[in-house]
Amino acid sequence: xxxxxxxxxxxxxxxxxxxxxxxxxxxxxxxxxxxxxxxxxxxxxxxxxxxxxxxxxxxxxxxxxxxxxxxxxxxxxxxxxxxxxxxxxxxxxxxxxxxxxxxxxxxxxxxxxxxxxxxxxxxxxxxxxxxxxxxxxxxxxxxxxxxxxxxxxxxxxxxxxxxxxxxxxxxxxxxxxxxxxxxxxxxxxxxxxxxxxxxxxxxxxxxxxxxxxxxxxxxxxxxxxxxxxxxxxxxxxxxxxxxxxxxxxxxxxxxxxxxxxxxxxxxxxxxxxxxxxxxxxxxxxxxxxxxxxxxxxxxxxxxxxxxxxxxxxxxxxxxxxxxxxxxxxxxxxxxxx
Amino acid sequence: xxxxxxxxxxxxxxxxxxxxxxxxxxxxxxxxxxxxxxxxxxxxxxxxxxxxxxxxxxxxxxxxxxxxxxxxxxxxxxxxxxxxxxxxxxxxxxxxxxxxxxxxxxxxxxxxxxxxxxxxxxxxxxxxxxxxxxxxxxxxxxxxxxxxxxxxxxxxxxxxxxxxxxxxxxxxxxxxxxxxxxxxxxxxxxxxxxxxxxxxxxxxxxxxxxxxxxxxxxxxxxxxxxxxxxxxxxxxxxxxxxxxxxxxxxxxxxxxxxxxxxxxxxxxxxxxxxxxxxxxxxxxxxxxxxxxxxxxxxxxxxxxxxxxxxxxxxxxxxxxxxxxxxxxxxxxxxxxx
Numbered sequence: 123x124x125x126x127x128x129x130x131x132x133x134x135x136x137x138x139x140x141x142x143x144x145x146x147x148x149x150x151x152x153x154x155x156x157x158x159x160x161x162x163x164x165x166x167x168x169x170x171x172x173x174x175x176x177x178x179x180x181x182x183x184x185x186x187x188x189x190x191x192x193x194x195x196x197x198x199x200x201x202x203x204x205x206x207x208x209x210x211x212x213x214x215x216x217x218x219x220x221x222x223x224x225x226x227x228x229x230x231x232x233x234x235x236x237x238x239x240x241x242x243x244x245x246x247x248x249x250x251x252x253x254x255x256x257x258x259x260x261x262x263x264x265x266x267x268x269x270x271x272x273x274x275x276x277x278x279x280x281x282x283x284x285x286x287x288x289x290x291x292x293x294x295x296x297x298x299x300x301x302x303x304x305x306x307x308x309x310x311x312x313x314x315x316x317x318x319x320x321x322x323x324x325x326x327x328x329x330x331x332x333x334x335x336x337x338x339x340x341x342x343x344x345x346x347x348x349x350x351x352x353x354x355x356x357x358x359x360x361x362x363x364x365x366x367x368x369x370x371x372x373x374x375x376x377x378x379x380x381x382x383x384x385x386x387x388x389x390x391x392x393x394x395x396x397x398x399x400x401x402x403x404x405x406x407x408x409x410x411x412x413x414x415x416x417x418x419x420x421x422x423x424x425x426x427x428x429x430x431x432x433x434x435x436x437x438x439x440x441x442x443x444x445x446x447x448x449x450x451x452x453x454x455x456x457x458x459x
Numbered sequence: 460x461x462x463x464x465x466x467x468x469x470x471x472x473x474x475x476x477x478x479x480x481x482x483x484x485x486x487x488x489x490x491x492x493x494x495x496x497x498x499x500x501x502x503x504x505x506x507x508x509x510x511x512x513x514x515x516x517x518x519x520x521x522x523x524x525x526x527x528x529x530x531x532x533x534x535x536x537x538x539x540x541x542x543x544x545x546x547x548x549x550x551x552x553x554x555x556x557x558x559x560x561x562x563x564x565x566x567x568x569x570x571x572x573x574x575x576x577x578x579x580x581x582x583x584x585x586x587x588x589x590x591x592x593x594x595x596x597x598x599x600x601x602x603x604x605x606x607x608x609x610x611x612x613x614x615x616x617x618x619x620x621x622x623x624x625x626x627x628x629x630x631x632x633x634x635x636x637x638x639x640x641x642x643x644x645x646x647x648x649x650x651x652x653x654x655x656x657x658x659x660x661x662x663x664x665x666x667x668x669x670x671x672x673x674x675x676x677x678x679x680x681x682x683x684x685x686x687x688x689x690x691x692x693x694x695x696x697x698x699x700x701x702x703x704x705x706x707x708x709x710x711x712x713x714x715x716x717x718x719x720x721x722x723x724x725x726x727x728x729x730x731x732x733x734x735x736x737x738x739x740x741x742x743x744x745x746x747x748x749x750x751x752x753x754x755x756x757x758x759x760x761x762x763x764x765x766x767x768x769x770x771x772x773x774x775x776x777x778x779x780x781x782x783x784x785x786x787x788x789x790x791x792x793x794x795x796x
Contacts, residue, residue, distance in 0.1 A: 312671075
């Protein structure tokens with residue numbers, strides 16, 4: 123490949139989970155049940171949550187797929203269902219350390235091809251802040267993935283202040299991924315609609331909450347990115363902007379117009395549509411979008427370079443979306459070329 | 460004004476409500492409490508739901524505002540909180556007839572300036588179908604406004620089949636308006652965020668449900684429009700399209716690609732943003748967008764003609780967005796010029 127391409131949005135699953143060692147009888151502690159040589163079921167609460175392939179944990183399989191798709195480097199983050207916000211904090215901490223250990227090993231196998239985004243038990247924001255500080259001392263990590271909500275509360279809530287304060291001061295990259303949307307009664311059809319129809323709205327709620335709760339104002343140097351192109355957020359932002367001008371209550375703790383904060387956030391390009399990607403560039407700026415694929419899951423973008431190329435941008439801007447913006451988000455100075 | 464402009468998205472509130480005459484002690488039956496000569500509080504369950512101005516029911520006040528904004532004709536629909544799906548069907552029917560009576564009187568006062576979209580008790584789909592049939596015999600009505608969900612169930616659910624079958628066979632125009640979003644824990648900030656941040660997602664769920672539940676496939680001649688530019692739906696549609704290609708289960712009852720159905724729906728232009736409106740045109744087609752303002756509520760678009768003019772379209776396409784598409788949606792043949 124001729125031009126560097128960083129895939130910001132990829133997931134991992136450990137090949138195995140340790141037996142639950144806590145004291146609560148944690149029914150949602152995951153385990154792996156082998157299906158065949160290449161696949162396993164992630165079992166949660168006695169049911170298969172998802173059948174996953176060994177690209178989830180095998181570095182060689184990933185590198186082969188990356189080479190085929192023209193991806194120089196993958197950013198590894200946990201499959202979101204592993205984030206474990208619904209467990210007691212000490213159990214979630216144990217899961218975090220296991221998953222982060224998997225990521226650390228994978229990066230160590232090919233440090234020129236991978237960078238890690240770990241996970242922390244955000245249901246205890248002080249504990250999450252301390253764990254983030256510890257994680258950032260490991261050069262294999264540049265930050266963490268977090269969910270759009272923590273057991274139903276959007277991430278912009280003031281209770282998460284200690285975590286975001288730590289993230290800002292540590293210069294950690296925070297990747298916000300759709301998780302457990304609020305859509306009761308709203309989906310008519312198959313269970314896959316949750317990821318397909320609800321994820322975009324769930325991401326929009328998270329991004330909006332970072333603005334309307336004042337978190338973005340209080341932490342102007344926080345580096346935060348939203349999955350799935352920010353989901354529906356680009357379509358919600360004009361109405362939020364209009365409401366901010368119209369309703370004085372929306373200005374409490376939010377001195378600048380919402381669009382200003384939104385143009386300081388990062389977003390991946392995972393929207394499967396040229397017209398929408400152009401709308402994202404127009405709304406958020408070409409400096410804020412980063413190539414992302416959802417590798418290795420079924421819904422992934424299989425031809426991410428072609429998706430960016432189809433925008434018809436100038437070469438310098440293509441390079442921004444391919445890698446330049448991701449380097450800025452991740453902290454480019456120390457990233458090996 | 461030189462070019463006809465139809466405002467599809469305007470609301471009315473009756474000047475008064477009759478005392479509750481049912482048998483249940485209906486706590487959510489609304490009443491009006493006068494604030495001053497020009498304003499009243501809509502009281503629901505002992506609290507002020509909203510302070511509204513007399514433009515809500517006074518035809519003279521509306522016409523003055525229409526002349527100022529260059530609007531030839533308003534389509535009158537109920538303030539959505541009056542839709543009363545949460546009442547027993549017979550109570551909701553009584554409320555529907557009172558609200559529809561108000562609309563009928565307003566249209567009768569200036570039939571060249573107004574057309575009505577009434578309401579029906581959709582919590583009882585068979586009753587709603589009969590009431591729609593009765594309403595469509597009154598030339599002052601072209602259809603009804605409905606909510607995005609009926610007590611939490613998205614409108615694409617099969618239980619609403621009798622209503623949509625009747626709407627299709629009667630050639631009634633159905634205007635779907637955001638109502639009571641599913642956003643528990645997702646809004647961080649003032650209560651106005653529900654209309655500002657949640658409405659777009661709620662509309663997206665409703666539009667998607669009409670496709671994924673097969674309703675759009677079963678009723679190809681149904682004329683249906685979605686408020687707020689379809690909300691976030693244009694940003695969700697590419698992912699739904701991708702999922703439909705990817706997951707066989709999403710094709711059950713949905714033989715055509717989601718985008719084909721979406722381009723048969725109508726949408727208003729109420730998005731407050733040139734870039735987003737262009738994205739809507741690109742996604743849904745210039746034949747599907749209709750000027751809308753949310754008159755007379757605070758959040759309304761005050762300069763709707765300028766908002767359309769800013770798109771830089773050719774004159775023939777401006778005329779489509781101003782009025783031509785609305786005439787098609789409403790049933791143009793009988794609409795006085």
